[in-house]
Amino acid sequence: MIDYMQLDDDELLDAFLESSLFTRDRYFTTNHTPTFQPEKKEIGIELIVRPECNQQCEYCYIYKHGKELYPLEERVNNVTIIKNLNALLHYVFYEKQSFVTRWELFAGDMFFDNLIFDIFETFYNQLKPIYETYPHLFNSKEFLILIPCNCSFIADNDKVNLYHEWYAKLKSIGIKVILSYSSDGLYATGSREKKELDQAWYDKVFTFLSKYDYAAHPMISPENIENQKENIMWWREMWEKYFPNRSKAEFLPMFLEVRNDGWTFEKIQSFISLLDFTIDKVLEFYDNDINKFAQAIFKPKVSQYRYYALMPYNFKEASRYSCSIQQLLHVTLNNLSIVPCHRTSYPQFKIGQFMLNDDNVICGIKANNISLGLTIFDFKATSLPKCVTCVNSHYCMNGCLGSQYETSGELFEPITRVCNLLGSKTFFLLQKYDALKIFDTALENNYISLNQYRDFKSQLERMKNGNGFSETNQID
Amino acid sequence: MLQLKESIKGLSIITSCVCNLDCKYCQIAMNKTPMADILQKNTIDALKDGSFIKNIRSVLHRLHQSPGLIEQIDLWGQEPTLTLPYLTDHIDEWLTAFPNWHKTFFSSNGIAFGESILDFILALDVNLNRDFELGIQFSYDGDISNSALRKADSIAIEQTVYKLILALNEKTLSHVKLRLHLHGVTSLEVIKLLNNDTEQIFQYFDNATAIIDILAKLNRNKNVSIVNFVTFSFENPLTTSSDDALLISNFYKKCLKIPTHNFTYNQTGQSIINLAQLIEKFQTELGRISCNYKEILSTIANESDWVARTQLINRLSEQSFCATMVGELKIMYDGTCIFCQNILHKSHETEPIKNDGTIRTGVFQSFQEHNIYFNPLNESDETLEKIFNKFYHGKRTNFVFMYSNIVNLMLRLVQVRQIDSSYQNLEKILEHALYLTIINSCPYNHYIETGSLYGKTVGMIRAYCNGLLDDCLNILALIHPKIENCEDNCHD
Numbered sequence: 028m029i030d031y032m033q034l035d036d037d038e039l040l041d042a043f044l045e046s047s048l049f050t051r052d053r054y055f056t057t058n059h060t061p062t063f064q065p066e067k068k069e070i071g072i073e074l075i076v077r078p079e080c081n082q083q084c085e086y087c088y089i090y091k092h093g094k095e096l097y098p099l100e101e102r103v104n105n106v107t108i109i110k111n112l113n114a115l116l117h118y119v120f121y122e123k124q125s126f127v128t129r130w131e132l133f134a135g136d137m138f139f140d141n142l143i144f145d146i147f148e149t150f151y152n153q154l155k156p157i158y159e160t161y162p163h164l165f166n167s168k169e170f171l172i173l174i175p176c177n178c179s180f181i182a183d184n185d186k187v188n189l190y191h192e193w194y195a196k197l198k199s200i201g202i203k204v205i206l207s208y209s210s211d212g213l214y215a216t217g218s219r220e221k222k223e224l225d226q227a228w229y230d231k232v233f234t235f236l237s238k239y240d241y242a243a244h245p246m247i248s249p250e251n252i253e254n255q256k257e258n259i260m261w262w263r264e265m266w267e268k269y270f271p272n273r274s275k276a277e278f279l280p281m282f283l284e285v286r287n288d289g290w291t292f293e294k295i296q297s298f299i300s301l302l303d304f305t306i307d308k309v310l311e312f313y314d315n316d317i318n319k320f321a322q323a324i325f326k327p328k329v330s331q332y333r334y335y336a337l338m339p340y341n342f343k344e345a346s347r348y349s350c351s352i353q354q355l356l357h358v359t360l361n362n363l364s365i366v367p368c369h370r371t372s373y374p375q376f377k378i379g380q381f382m383l384n385d386d387n388v389i390c391g392i393k394a395n396n397i398s399l400g401l402t403i404f405d406f407k408a409t410s411l412p413k414c415v416t417c418v419n420s421h422y423c424m425n426g427c428l429g430s431q432y433e434t435s436g437e438l439f440e441p442i443t444r445v446c447n448l449l450g451s452k453t454f455f456l457l458q459k460y461d462a463l464k465i466f467d468t469a470l471e472n473n474y475i476s477l478n479q480y481r482d483f484k485s486q487l488e489r490m491k492n493g494n495g496f497s498e499t500n501q502i503d
Numbered sequence: 504m505l506q507l508k509e510s511i512k513g514l515s516i517i518t519s520c521v522c523n524l525d526c527k528y529c530q531i532a533m534n535k536t537p538m539a540d541i542l543q544k545n546t547i548d549a550l551k552d553g554s555f556i557k558n559i560r561s562v563l564h565r566l567h568q569s570p571g572l573i574e575q576i577d578l579w580g581q582e583p584t585l586t587l588p589y590l591t592d593h594i595d596e597w598l599t600a601f602p603n604w605h606k607t608f609f610s611s612n613g614i615a616f617g618e619s620i621l622d623f624i625l626a627l628d629v630n631l632n633r634d635f636e637l638g639i640q641f642s643y644d645g646d647i648s649n650s651a652l653r654k655a656d657s658i659a660i661e662q663t664v665y666k667l668i669l670a671l672n673e674k675t676l677s678h679v680k681l682r683l684h685l686h687g688v689t690s691l692e693v694i695k696l697l698n699n700d701t702e703q704i705f706q707y708f709d710n711a712t713a714i715i716d717i718l719a720k721l722n723r724n725k726n727v728s729i730v731n732f733v734t735f736s737f738e739n740p741l742t743t744s745s746d747d748a749l750l751i752s753n754f755y756k757k758c759l760k761i762p763t764h765n766f767t768y769n770q771t772g773q774s775i776i777n778l779a780q781l782i783e784k785f786q787t788e789l790g791r792i793s794c795n796y797k798e799i800l801s802t803i804a805n806e807s808d809w810v811a812r813t814q815l816i817n818r819l820s821e822q823s824f825c826a827t828m829v830g831e832l833k834i835m836y837d838g839t840c841i842f843c844q845n846i847l848h849k850s851h852e853t854e855p856i857k858n859d860g861t862i863r864t865g866v867f868q869s870f871q872e873h874n875i876y877f878n879p880l881n882e883s884d885e886t887l888e889k890i891f892n893k894f895y896h897g898k899r900t901n902f903v904f905m906y907s908n909i910v911n912l913m914l915r916l917v918q919v920r921q922i923d924s925s926y927q928n929l930e931k932i933l934e935h936a937l938y939l940t941i942i943n944s945c946p947y948n949h950y951i952e953t954g955s956l957y958g959k960t961v962g963m964i965r966a967y968c969n970g971l972l973d974d975c976l977n978i979l980a981l982i983h984p985k986i987e988n989c990e991d992n993c994h995d
Contacts, residue, residue, distance in 0.1 A: 031746045031747065039915065042919045095868075373865060374860045375858075375868075398958055398961050401912055402911070402953070405915075406904065411904055412820075412896055412901045413896040413900050415900050416899075434889075436873025437955060438954070
């Protein structure tokens with residue numbers, strides 16, 4: 028019997044992928060005329076390669092929820108992973124002729140058994156013919172492979188050499204590999220890496236990273252908040268030591284708050300104290316010049332570093348959620364499932380799956396939870412239940428849907444303690460900047476518009492009055 | 504200290520965990536586990552030895568709620584007549600335990616003769632010192648019930664109600680005001696069985712209406728009333744293909760074409776009228792707020808008047824989310840609370856649920872892990888606060904998320920032509936999305952189909968937006984042309 032609902036759902040998923048991913052970046056039409064339009068909104072693909080890791084960090088979501096997110100019975104060997112990657116890349120680049128240029132490789136560690144180099148090889152083999160035929164494509168848009176990485180592989184010289192070889196080889200066809208260093212820093216490792224990481228190790232890591240494109244995303248968690256002041260100074264020290272030619276303003280890496288249920292009142296107080304300390308240190312860097320500080324916060328020049336962690340407003344696009352869940356298509360390489368993201372890849376949330384034929388070619392798409400998939404891709408953060416009547420909603424970076432699900436069983440239910448954390452952050456930054464007259468300075472120098480100025484001021488008043496924020500988000 | 508944001512004034516007590524029927528569309532039956540018989544035995548024991556009452560009072564005490572505030576106690580779970588005698592035997596204890604209890608509703612399949620119902624009504628009346636509203640609904644699908652769909656016997660149901668009314672004619676009720684009601688579900692299976700044949704459809708609804716006429720004429724007890732039509736409602740269409748949606752819409756169009764003397768409620772064709780009533784209810788509520796949907800949307804968009812905006816969102820949200828865990832408890836014999844009776848068998852499952860990759864098993868696994876059922880007597884203040892706050896915020900603030908979700912899904916569906924092309928008109932989408940947000944307000948259905956309390960399904964939208972919603976609004980315009988203008992209702 029024909030399942031018409033399944034057919035409708037499949038068609039809907041196919042149309043969604045076409046409109047959101049494939050059509051927008053199609054690199055040539057039937058007459059092979061390049062049609063790539065760089066001004067179009069970028070969307071990329073995150074490959075959820077596998078969860079296995081050589082470290083067991085206590086607050087890592089894989090450590091806590093890996094068995095549910097990546098059921099053991101669905102895990103596959105590296106041969107299948109590479110076969111699936113080949114099929115997907117062929118489908119995207121040759122079948123759909125879509126020049127998707129942002130790729131992220133997620134979960135676990137891919138270096139310990141050299142899987143990453145097989146992945147590099149697959150990308151290379153698939154893209155080399157396109158580079159040779161359409162080199163201008165790679166000039167008009169940067170082709171990026173971003174890999175969150177704990178960098179433990181650099182202890183092995185063979186792996187370092189292999190990395191160097193592949194980095195250069197991929198670069199030769201216009202592909203840039205960026206390692207995003209997963210480390211919280213010398214003074215905050217207690218909850219992260221189990222093994223002892225001393226200064227000598229970090230010196231080795233930074234010596235390596237300084238030769239390549241790299242990013243860092245230290246996590247600020249309830250577990251490591253107490254040591255963060257020393258940690259910030261340490262990051263500054265490492266920056267000055269290993270990146271002497273780059274602006275000192277960049278010393279502050281992109282800290283990310285772990286948005287879980289551990290943020291008690293005391294931990295939030297420590298976080299606010301850390302913000303206070305950090306602002307003073309950044310001000311110190313600018314010789315306590317409020318004007319320079321205001322410019323750095325509100326209107327950094329193109330080349331200037333952005334202090335995301337100190338912005339009193341939400342830096343996400345108004346219509347998009349702050350994380351990658353609405354910006355990337357997330358595909359698991361064990362079976363080519365399409366999932367909302369690496370934090371929400373629980374089986375019931377699976378959006379659909381690419382289907383393979385016997386020749387290992389993608390021959391279709393089967394929908395699963397298409398209703399939820401479309402909901403997640405399209406919703407506005409400010410419309411979420413609870414957020415919609417919260418006064419901080421426009422200033423809030425919002426919670427992690429995966430963490431929310433794990434806390435309450437509901438993806439869209441913000442965690443009250445995270446609300447407290449993010450609300451307190453906004454409130455503190457607004458108060459501090461107001462006291463330092465940073466808003467006035469920013470207005471006088473046209474770093475912000477009059478409307479923005481008024482919005483900051485009225486937001487501060489609303490939060491002082493507790494209108495909306497206090498109703499739903501009581502500090503516990 | 505634990506403090507609920509809304510006082511508990513109602514209880515839905517699970518008095519039966521088994522049923523003597525096995526209806527295809529029954530969600531409880533779909534989720535049945537081997538625990539059912541054990542739960543039934545435990546429930547009966549607790550009704551007999553008084554521990555059911557004791558446990559409810561303990562839970563209320565744990566939640567810092569007063570039994571004296573309880574106004575309504577409804578009987579839920581599976582077939583209530585199977586255990587009703589045990590409640591009847593101890594009715595005086597229940598009335599004493601909840602001194603302000605004055606309202607009850609339950610639904611029966613009516614298969615067993617209504618002696619137990621009669622005994623319950625009489626025992627209640629004798630022990631009461633206050634007026635009491637009792638509503639009893641009998642599930643009745645008309646002639647189609649005889650098919651494999653419900654395995655019910657419509658003649659047996661008719662006779663149960665007939666005999667009950669006859670018996671009550673011989674009694675005097677001093678306190679109980681009884682309202683009897685026949686209710687049917689027009690499922691997709693029923694629609695297919697009726698074969699889209701106008702004559703068959705007419706006959707089906709006409710026969711059902713005839714039963715009501717007979718029962719109404721039979722009743723002579725002034726404390727007994729009978730709802731004057733069978734309230735056929737639509738099976739929740741969550742997983743509908745566009746082909747099935749057209750079938751449903753054609754069915755209702757056929758209903759509309761039956762000569763029905765201006766669609767008064769006691770005529771045939773009630774199915775669509777009753778469905779339309781859902782929309783009517785919302786239209787009326789909307790009318791109280793504004794006669795213009797654009798005004799509603801603009802109030803929500805206007806953040807400069809935060810208080811008015813919040814009040815409107817609260818008001819609309821309450822209509823699009825059932826009352827679960829807010830102001831009421833769904834509670835089992837041992838004090839276990841469940842957010843929906845459909846999962847009652849899962850609530851005591853001891854074996855871990857194996858996830859087979861389907862949405863449903865994933866959701867059930869999540870239930871096991873996330874306190875979707877819980878016994879307040881065993882939980883900390885913090886956990887209880889989290890659970891109750893989740894549902895409280897859900898009920899108070901869901902509207903904008905669910906509404907915009909439906910708008911977004913409709914935009915996606917119209918692109919692939921899976922809903923009517925008239926929805927190319929954005930204004931129509933914005934207006935109809937308001938109705939769709941309210942029509943299906945069951946968090947359980949959302950949860951089971953999408954994994955989220957707030958997840959609307961594309962299947963539901965396909966079902967309504969291939970002509971059905973237009974039909975409903977057309978028929979409402981015929982019945983109540985004033986609703987269109989709603990001048991009298993604005994800003995009351």
